[in-house]
Amino acid sequence: MPLTRFEKNLEDSTALLEKNGLAKGREKYIVRVAAPEGEKGPRFYLEGCGDRACLRMNSNSYLGLSFHPEVIAASEAAAAAYGVGPGAVRFISGTFQPHVQLEKKLAAFHGREDCMITSSAYTAIMGAIVTLATTDTIIISDELNHNCIINATKLARVKEKKVYRHLDMEDLERQITDSIGQCRTLLVVTDGVFSMRGISAPVDKITEIINGFNSHFARDIVLLVDDSHGVGALGATGRGTEEFFGARADVLVGTLGKAFGVNGGYIVSSAPVIRYLREKNPLYIFTNPITPPEAAAALKAVEIADSDDGRARIKHLREMTDRFTGGLIKLGFETIVSEHPVVPLLMRDTEKVNLMVRNLQENGILATGINFPIVPKGDELIRFQICADHTLHDIDYVLSVLASFPK
Numbered sequence: 001m002p003l004t005r006f007e008k009n010l011e012d013s014t015a016l017l018e019k020n021g022l023a024k025g026r027e028k029y030i031v032r033v034a035a036p037e038g039e040k041g042p043r044f045y046l047e048g049c050g051d052r053a054c055l056r057m058n059s060n061s062y063l064g065l066s067f068h069p070e071v072i073a074a075s076e077a078a079a080a081a082y083g084v085g086p087g088a089v090r091f092i093s094g095t096f097q098p099h100v101q102l103e104k105k106l107a108a109f110h111g112r113e114d115c116m117i118t119s120s121a122y123t124a125i126m127g128a129i130v131t132l133a134t135t136d137t138i139i140i141s142d143e144l145n146h147n148c149i150i151n152a153t154k155l156a157r158v159k160e161k162k163v164y165r166h167l168d169m170e171d172l173e174r175q176i177t178d179s180i181g182q183c184r185t186l187l188v189v190t191d192g193v194f195s196m197r198g199i200s201a202p203v204d205k206i207t208e209i210i211n212g213f214n215s216h217f218a219r220d221i222v223l224l225v226d227d228s229h230g231v232g233a234l235g236a237t238g239r240g241t242e243e244f245f246g247a248r249a250d251v252l253v254g255t256l257g258k259a260f261g262v263n264g265g266y267i268v269s270s271a272p273v274i275r276y277l278r279e280k281n282p283l284y285i286f287t288n289p290i291t292p293p294e295a296a297a298a299l300k301a302v303e304i305a306d307s308d309d310g311r312a313r314i315k316h317l318r319e320m321t322d323r324f325t326g327g328l329i330k331l332g333f334e335t336i337v338s339e340h341p342v343v344p345l346l347m348r349d350t351e352k353v354n355l356m357v358r359n360l361q362e363n364g365i366l367a368t369g370i371n372f373p374i375v376p377k378g379d380e381l382i383r384f385q386i387c388a389d390h391t392l393h394d395i396d397y398v399l400s401v402l403a404s405f406p407k
């Protein structure tokens, strides 16, 4: 039976997004990547753009590890040894040596007892929240948390869901106080780094507040931090938001698909938490893990991140970030200063954002326009992301192009 009315409704919705300039549209795909050459970092060629080389200022691959020859070699060797897919979920026959080695390495990297890898950070969060929260739990979540936290919270069958104002510690404290006597476990959830603006959650202050109230809850206050954008990019050795603030979450979620340059997600925590999740987390039990080549590549990437090579990359990343942020300020643009390689250029207007993104692309620069509803109205911005494979020449080129545009 033709779904005429159903499809018409969908078409009307997407047409409205397009009319309001909010549609993402069909993706432009990358057809070729050129290796770094001379003073230039890697360049990307997009379908339909002929031989215009693009500088990618919108990748999460903060440490530039996606093209690292040792990471690629690790992936190829694992594909030859184990095949390209796991062929089963973990508990049936889908656990390969690289999965186990990677979990050990990530647990050690974060100073935790154990680790569970998942097919993405999105599923790591969904699985952790849905599995750890019970009908005796109240979840308290920052209002600007990532979509995966919002959806996980919607899905979780809990006593109550509360939202505190973005980074507002007084509001968090108020909501914790209001929860006393209402539940046995309190689950406080926050992004480590808020990816639209590169701002971090003050994990030190959050843990201090939690410690002050923990005794009021029969089964503790549990802090869950999603540090997908922080790990690899923040802290002297890339341990992320925890290292930056000198504090620890009870359950930490990270991704293998951003600074580590591969794909997949993970949860690190104490042995009892991970043991329980292996028994109960549906997004671990009933869905395939990342592939053995991905796990082997990620293992190599974490090893590199945790070496002199990795620390040199972090240092360069920070220098390039400072140079770009400082350059934007000198040019009179509005930005937010932070150590994180997400550098927002606040335009505060959807049309201006879309025009600037098009202009940048015509000049061979890929950056992302972020409009409502991803950010609140009035906070529209262009998000630039600095990576360790950007060169001084690359950063100065982007600044020179921006200098030619009206503010």
Ligand SMILES: Cc1ncc(COP(=O)(O)O)c(C=O)c1O
Residues within 6 Å of the ligand: 120, 121, 122, 123, 146, 148, 191, 193, 195, 226, 227, 228, 229, 255, 256, 257, 264, 265
């Ligand atoms: C805070 C946060 N969590 C999770 C994710 C999803 O990561 P992954 O691609 O590994 O699912 C993102 C990605 O944008 C993110 O910013």
